[in-house]
Amino acid sequence: MSEQTTAAPPAPPPPGRPAPSPRASRPGARNTLARLGPWPWIGPCVALILLVVVWPVVEMVITSTHKISGLGIDFGFNGAGRYQKLFADPRLGAVMLWTIVWTVLVVGFTMAISLALAQLYNQQFPGRRFTRWALIVPWAASVIVTSIGFRWMLDEVAGVLNRLMIDLGLISSAQNWTGDAAHSKPWLILVAVFVSLPFTTYTLLAGLQTVPGEVYEAARVDGAGKWQTYWRITLPLLRPSFLVALVINLINVFNSFPVIWGMTQGGPNTDTATSTVFMYVLGQTDVGEAAAMSVVNFAVVIVMVLLFLKVSRWNEEN
Template identity: 60%
Template sequence: MRSRGTGVATPVPRAGAARRIRSALAPLLWIGPAIVLIAVVVLWPVVEMVRTSLLKISSSGLTLGSRGAQNYTDLFSEGDLVDVMLRTLVWVVGVVVATMVLSLGLAQLLNARFPGRRVVRWAVIVPWAASVLMTSLIWKWMLDNYFGVVNEVLVDLGVIDKPVNWLAHPTQAMLWMMWVAVFVSLPFASFVILAGLQTVPGEVYEAARVDGAGTFRTYFQITLPLLRPALLIASIINVINVFNSFPIIWAMTQGGPGHATDTTTTFMYKIAFFDQNVGESAAMAVVNFALILVLVLLYLRASRWREEVS
């Protein structure tokens, strides 16, 4: 179109383009609140964590200036860091693997039909619904070398000759804490796998029986592959929860004696509140965050590799 008297073409607004823009922005009305929530609850704390790891902060919380990478230098010069990180890896892998293996069996039991199944399901939820701190304290009292029921039972059964102070020995303490972590992780993983089992069509099992497949073949070639999404979700959430598990270790041993039962989470806490070094503790938090991401990505890669192979 030409404007009168000038002979210059003037653009005409196109209604179609405006409609396309409106249709493209319309989903933001629905996902906008979720994006804002994620930004405030997830992204902003991560940014602040990284920023804090580059600052010098007093014990009262005052920022005293920038330290650059010095907090990371101080962290990696800590003599106990390597042992703590290796112990954390053993802690996470041991607890998650034991939890997933036991959860598979427990989910199969909960999926079976038997009298009182609903009551059993309710009972299984209890360790997960209860406070992790209180569960840890109860187990600490049960393991007491003078009045604990664990020593009393083991002595009565003749397994040990005299009461043992289980939590005073680092290896034994770690094994007991790993058991408590498995105990509180079992319900969630079991119910996620149970939900996966209930989505498997019954016709698949009927077809397997017609083809002459036995129980073990049916389980490993049909049930487990169909449970892959549930196993993936349960494993990833367990990795994150166990990696960041603070109440169990702190309630039972406080990472002691010394740093002998510390993981990166309790080690980070001690740097912040015992050594009064907030910046270095934030650097440990960044490293912790990176380690979780690496573990999750490795697990996802391994799961994708198994899926391609199968």
């Protein structure tokens, strides 16, 4: 009689460890996340960009092709009529010229002063922590509140600047500092630089603090002077932070609205209005023309940034 062998029953799973699920053991279920790739992580970001950026741009372009009154009454499709009206406006040339001058001067002064402040705050000196905190104040306060505060400070009747300058004998009578473009434009630039300094300074300061100390030690050993070290080591290594601060400042200043609106509302007439403020002024009578101005602003920003990135060779690593 031959011996019959019976297969041993499968060993139970060790205590404390659950038995593997049949669903999890299937190759299709195990590779689901692998097939999706990065989409579970970047999908919400893409959806947010489509909702917050792409959809408003599409609506803006559609609106610019319609004739819409300041009360919101849509008179129907108008094609390029709103653009023709915009480019025929005699105020547009002066507004765009002032916008370019405003952007160049504000960004230029902001970058130069912020670079000096970042160098200062990167040094060790008594009270450095408190001075850093003080620099945050213009950033923490609302820009429109800061602008209105400066407007009242410059007021012809109740402004403290006139009172101070009269007491010091600098002027003989009170001046209307925001009453005309010649007086108000320098103050607009000053306030815009004032509110832009904190972000730019801290961006450059963060870049300075990433420069390894060993690089400076090697430069001193090689006999490099302070200016040689600054031009050949500090500035090249600060380039990524400098470019980020510069691009963001270009976009923010070009699109700036609260400073000018809070101080002069673009007046008198539209003498101090940039393209963004001019767009708001147009929207009070013709929404379609304001949308056309928005499309022009958007196109200018895109071209400006692309040209800047090409000239600065953003992706080139030295």
